[in-house]
Amino acid sequence: MEDPRSTREQILDEARALFANQGFEGTSLNDIAAAVGVKRPSLLHYFGSKDDIYRQVLSEAVLDWTERVENARRVELNGWALVDEVLRASFDFFRENPDIIRIVRREALTEHSPLGIDLGTTLRPYYNRATAFFRREMEAGRFKTQDPEHLVLTGYGALLTYFSDHVMLRGLLGTDPFAEDRLEARYDHLVTLFREMLEPTP
Amino acid sequence: MEDPRSTREQILDEARALFANQGFEGTSLNDIAAAVGVKRPSLLHYFGSKDDIYRQVLSEAVLDWTERVENARRVELNGWALVDEVLRASFDFFRENPDIIRIVRREALTEHSPLGIDLGTTLRPYYNRATAFFRREMEAGRFKTQDPEHLVLTGYGALLTYFSDHVMLRGLLGTDPFAEDRLEARYDHLVTLFREMLEPTP
DNA sequence: GTCTATACCGCGATAGAC
């Protein structure tokens, strides 16, 4: 009957789910406390404030994601294999962490995040490395020439949107977009997308 | 010195901008009133409640968008021309109404919108018509065979994301993603995307 | 480590003067 997670972990877990679905302003400490099953003031024993909880959730999320991508990149692979590896790693991370995706998306929408996390600047090194990779492969003739920056942005949008907008997608498709076969079809499509954009036609 | 817009219009305009940037919960009537230059109770002379203002903004937005797409579709065109026309119409509408895009995106993220607008169900007829169109063209051999549903979703994500996430993109790119030449490059890329996915290779 | 009690503020909304 006991939850093996510490209270602190439970708070972060429930807060993550609520922030994802209702946003920061739409989530009250009461909501989080009720989800955990404790009284509201107890939350503030573990964290200094609501902002504090949010920052913790977000930085943890960004850390998990970058770590995953770094691991995928460590493997020394040629052009196609690297694309496959990073795409697979990202896709798997997204499907395992749908809440994080929606939190990040909300951050991307807001002009001046009251919490002072500049997502664009944080992700910029990864973006630059990705575009540099595609540019290099294109110049070497292993990939067809496309605009590498827009290619990365399109991949980002095509991947992120499927997971972030799944609430709307369920209404749009009439079925659960996170069903196993649906997810596989989505992944196959993304692979096809990059193949069609990049595979040289002899 | 006089603003030609009626107070009512001004309220809707300012509310739209604020809802886009801060979300519904993140925007107070005080914020809107200050932006318009009136006192808070004056807002409620024109609208019954904050919910009322939001609903007005959103339904107006959806109406504008569907009207634009319908106009583009009215032209009787063959496969490629229709794709070009709808893509162009959507792109132009998005660039002219970046606030609406972010409001819609926020709706797509939220499980139970407190305002009872089910975006997925609303857009479903358009989605079905789009996938049916691609399927027909593919079966007729005018387009290469792809998964028509995922193709539409990818187009939706690639198009919407560039406009909805422009705050983050500015940080990511280091320049203004809405600069004229940037927008043109984005549009060209989207055309290329559909060409590469659909153009039959003889 | 978790609770009760409480302080304090900003919010949406209403009533009524002008």
Next chain:
DNA sequence: GTCTATCGCGGTATAGAC
């Protein structure tokens, strides 16, 4: 049509008992 004044609610945060 716009204002001032005010209400009541729910929010975050703090202090202190157990």
